[in-house]
Amino acid sequence: MANHIQVYNPASGELIKEVPMNTKEQINQSLANGHMEFKKWSRTDAHTRSKLLKDWSRVIQENKEKIAEVMTLENGKPLKESIGEVNYATSYIDWYAEEATRIYGRTVPASSPSKRIIVNRQPIGLVAAITPWNFPAAMMTRKAAPALAAGCTFIVKPAEETPLTTMKLIELAHDVGIPKDAIQYVNGNGPEIGSLFTDSEHVRKITFTGSTPVGKTLIRNSADTVKHVTMELGGHAPLIVAEDADLDFAVTQTIISKFRNAGQTCVCANRVIVHENIIDSFSEKLAKAVSTLKVGHGLDNDTDIGPIINEKGYRKIVNQVNDALDKGAEVLVGNKFSANKEQDTYFVHPTILQNIDESMNIMHEETFGPVIPLVSFKEIDEAVELANHTPYGLAAYFFTNDYRVGTYLQEHLDFGIIGWNDGAPSGAHVPFGGMKESGLGREGGAEGIEPYLETKYVSVGGYDF
Numbered sequence: 001m002a003n004h005i006q007v008y009n010p011a012s013g014e015l016i017k018e019v020p021m022n023t024k025e026q027i028n029q030s031l032a033n034g035h036m037e038f039k040k041w042s043r044t045d046a047h048t049r050s051k052l053l054k055d056w057s058r059v060i061q062e063n064k065e066k067i068a069e070v071m072t073l074e075n076g077k078p079l080k081e082s083i084g085e086v087n088y089a090t091s092y093i094d095w096y097a098e099e100a101t102r103i104y105g106r107t108v109p110a111s112s113p114s115k116r117i118i119v120n121r122q123p124i125g126l127v128a129a130i131t132p133w134n135f136p137a138a139m140m141t142r143k144a145a146p147a148l149a150a151g152c153t154f155i156v157k158p159a160e161e162t163p164l165t166t167m168k169l170i171e172l173a174h175d176v177g178i179p180k181d182a183i184q185y186v187n188g189n190g191p192e193i194g195s196l197f198t199d200s201e202h203v204r205k206i207t208f209t210g211s212t213p214v215g216k217t218l219i220r221n222s223a224d225t226v227k228h229v230t231m232e233l234g235g236h237a238p239l240i241v242a243e244d245a246d247l248d249f250a251v252t253q254t255i256i257s258k259f260r261n262a263g264q265t266c267v268c269a270n271r272v273i274v275h276e277n278i279i280d281s282f283s284e285k286l287a288k289a290v291s292t293l294k295v296g297h298g299l300d301n302d303t304d305i306g307p308i309i310n311e312k313g314y315r316k317i318v319n320q321v322n323d324a325l326d327k328g329a330e331v332l333v334g335n336k337f338s339a340n341k342e343q344d345t346y347f348v349h350p351t352i353l354q355n356i357d358e359s360m361n362i363m364h365e366e367t368f369g370p371v372i373p374l375v376s377f378k379e380i381d382e383a384v385e386l387a388n389h390t391p392y393g394l395a396a397y398f399f400t401n402d403y404r405v406g407t408y409l410q411e412h413l414d415f416g417i418i419g420w421n422d423g424a425p426s427g428a429h430v431p432f433g434g435m436k437e438s439g440l441g442r443e444g445g446a447e448g449i450e451p452y453l454e455t456k457y458v459s460v461g462g463y464d465f
């Protein structure tokens with residue numbers, strides 16, 4: 001059906017559901033409705049908004065298993081990771097339910113005894129979001145929750161591959177009483193809906209999670225109406241293992257960082273940079289651990305690595321591996337691929353490549369797959385230079401128990417998120433986001449509500465009591 005999105009299971013190729021695509025007229029009507037609703041929602045008191053967000057989180061938790069199963073079916077990630085993502089998604093709602101009641105203004109000493117100055121924070125208006133397929137629940141709630149908490153209305157276009165999780169979450173928001181025009185979804189083609197969002201005079205903010213090229217287009221297209229933008233874009237995370245690191249711990253954390261969602265995570269370690277004196281023992285331990293990871297269907301209990309989302313993502317991974325092998329890389333583990341063109345299903349077995357150098361594409365492009373390139377360094381400056389040699393600046397990891405090495409690294413790495421002896425630094429309570437071409441703005445933590453607020457200052461004069 002041309003006017004429907006077909007949602008397939010990437011592990012089996014089965015059609016899960018057909019979702020109607022919204023027409024241009026319907027989307028413009030939704031934008032107008034969101035704009036109208038803003039007048040009401042922005043005037044509800046913060047405690048009511050907070051309570052509704054808490055109710056939303058509660059019903060999502062009550063439906064956690066069902067939602068997680070839908071997520072695994074449309075995205076492919078192992079069920080245990082889908083359950084983890086539902087928890088991650090509600091943690092943003094819980095956090096911003098609390099923050100809703102802590103949006104403070106201030107007073108400023110005036111320059112004259114006859115004046116008083118008040119600084120107010122106000123919601124910015126209708127927010128339009130575009131989200132990716134790799135975290136269909138959490139990438140939506142970490143935008144929707146602060147927007148609603150601040151008093152903004154919200155509309156989202158989920159990824160065509162994974163609309164079902166988002167639709168279910170938004171239906172639950174309506175069930176608990178969040179007005180239907182305060183949080184809406186629309187489905188359809190990315191570029192077309194993107195243009196309707198950026199062209200609309202009703203939309204005051206675009207918030208996007210996805211690839212850097214699409215982010216750049218949205219920034220450009222937002223300029224004509226001077227919209228606020230938050231951009232969570234691509235990554236190319238380095239993971240540095242210093243000479244003194246606890247190797248067993250570093251191996252465990254590397255696996256946690258690298259193989260989340262089959263490596264299809266923006267903060268996944270993408271280049272593993274190890275001191276030359278320990279690279280042999282580190283690789284041996286890593287290879288042993290990686291060889292035990294099981295590839296399969298996300299609904300099978302023992303699956304660690306699910307499918308790659310689609311052929312385009314699969315081809316990119318295969319090309320990076322082949323390019324590295326052509327240029328002299330060696331396979332330590334893996335390099336096994338299972339593609340079924342007829343079913344349209346694609347699996348990549350966890351792979352470690354060694355003998356890597358900077359001429360290889362894998363050292364410059366985001367992989368978005370379960371492949372580790374191992375590269376060695378001698379001096380710490382060399383590791384920093386390698387790590388920073390990318391236009392991306394989202395996440396970086398390092399392992400050392402030497403506070404001098406750690407302090408030097410955290411101060412010199414040009415990345416917005418640093419995991420020092422920590423392969424999983426994400427959380428609702430922290431400011432997530434990237435430097436350089438990885439994005440603009442932060443989501444999560446106290447910072448994550450700021451992009452949904454305007455500052456208005458009021459100067460009250462003529463006070464002559």
Ligand SMILES: NC(=O)c1ccc[n+]([C@@H]2O[C@H](COP(=O)([O-])OP(=O)(O)OC[C@H]3O[C@@H](n4cnc5c(N)ncnc54)[C@H](O)[C@@H]3O)[C@@H](O)[C@H]2O)c1
Pocket residue numbers: 130131132133134135139157158159160189190191192193194195209210211212214215217218231232233234235265266267366394434438439
């Ligand atoms: N920084 C972060 O927080 C973060 C989180 C998750 C994913 N990502 C990044 O997302 C990318 C993977 O996701 P993807 O492949 O779905 O990215 P993508 O940019 O292709 O698509 C993301 C979303 O944008 C829509 N889209 C595509 N073209 C568009 C256009 N021209 N205008 C408007 N919308 C458009 C898609 O339909 C989808 O909903 C990776 O680069 C990853 O690093 C970043």
Ligand SMILES: O=CCCC(=O)O
Pocket residue numbers: 134135264265266267426432
């Ligand atoms: O892929 C991006 C999101 C991952 C995270 O929030 O940790």
